[in-house]
Amino acid sequence: MTLVDDAPTPAPARGDGPGLLAAIAAREPSIRILTDPGTREAHRRDETAWLATGLPLAVAEPATTAQVAALVSLCAEFGVPMVPRGAGTGLSGGSAGIEGALTISFMRMNRILEIDHDNLTVTTQPGIVNADLKAAVAAVGLFYAPDPASYETCTIGGNLGTNAGGLCCVKYGVTRDAVLGLEIVTAAGTVIRLGGKNVKDVAGYALMPLIVGSQGTLALVTEATLRLRAAPAPRTTLLAFFPTIDTAGDAVAAMTKGGLVPVTLELMDRFTVCAVDDVHHLGLDREAAAMLLVESDLPGDAGIAEIEQAEAACQTAGASMVLRAADAVEADWLRAGRRLAFRALEQLGVARMEDIGVPRSRIPDMLRAIAVVAAEHDVTIGTFGHAGDGNLHPTFVLDRDKPDEALERIAAAKAALYEATLELGGTVTGEHGIGASRQAWLLRQRGEDAVAMMRSIKRALDPADLLNPGRVLG
């Protein structure tokens, strides 16, 4: 089956854009609105440069929840769609521009409102950058776990929009697992609070988990109360190199089966290892077919014991070399190298990252399937990802001088990749979201009845289809 997975041609502008801008200027003059061509153009895309997008009517930069609510009410009055946006690092076109829509940037709403040590929570506005939030809570001995590889640039609002994962989900879960409360603005411009600081709360339907990961299609998030933990111990870090991709996959499957829960269990294949080493000169084994980065944040002997177990699993699976980071600085470099894998691949050509997930025992099968797809379709794929979660990022790398040459082969390879993923019981997106791409595959993966249920939720919460229309459900 061949399915189109890239965004369709952008829809024409909807609503009365000039009327909206005039009304904002007249009725809400304190809201910052940017209409210059440079700013609008800069908000046309997120990190998915290959997707078709539209040019926003304008970019609004609200500073308060009240301003967000006012903007939403005015957009509803004038029938103009809205695109909520954080830092624009998304990899599914979720915050890319829609022709004639108002992009609502949350970057100015970046204040931490409260760190509650007694309840281990932080309450924050959505525009704060993930790393800044982490640093602020670390300064008082606390830890916010979710850490997408893009954590130095992406925002908490974007993380909530995509239900972002990252490098320590294997132990601490994804963004949704860290959310206790949300303040949202509905499509009608009403401000609603969901959840709060209660660790257990089953009053009514679970709306909060529905909003998290909905990519701005059901409500706009204006505040979040997030779960914190006591700062964990310094990490013990292990690197393992493997002669074949299969043996690396076997080591991951063995660790999962053995009940090991390291804080990090990341994989890079040879192509990616070499790309990272070219840029960062980490002295990685460029001959190995794959590398695993395994870390424990258990204190003292427990951390050493956990890493010894991981080491044993790697040796049994056939690792060619296993070594520990000499110190925290070396461990930081190795982790940073993994975080920058996509950027390193971008040095080699036009890089298009995929985001498949499979049950963890099927990681070896998935790695084999990726190799088959690359060979059969004559495409270059660098694979890395959160192996401990079963979440891999096979990344197509196209010749920068003639990227169009490979497009047909890439489309066929992508379809084959997704088919293989679904055959293994997997998902076409583990953490980046359906966004403006992969929509045909949403139907293929979830089935008509489930997608119909999603559509009825969308209709109930956003009857005029103004919140990020065309995203997720198409």
Ligand SMILES: Cc1cc2nc3c(=O)[nH]c(=O)nc-3n(C[C@H](O)[C@H](O)[C@H](O)COP(=O)(O)OP(=O)(O)OC[C@H]3O[C@@H](n4cnc5c(N)ncnc54)[C@H](O)[C@@H]3O)c2cc1C
């Ligand atoms: C190099 C690189 C590495 C990455 N690594 C990871 C990774 O390890 N794990 C991972 O999960 N992702 C990763 N990503 C993808 C991306 O960083 C995440 O999806 C991140 O959550 C996006 O945050 P953002 O602030 O850039 O949001 P944006 O891209 O601006 O928006 C993302 C989505 O959230 C919605 N949104 C934004 N703010 C709000 C709000 N206030 N209310 C409602 N909806 C909102 C948008 O409409 C959009 O649909 C990576 C990206 C890059 C470029």
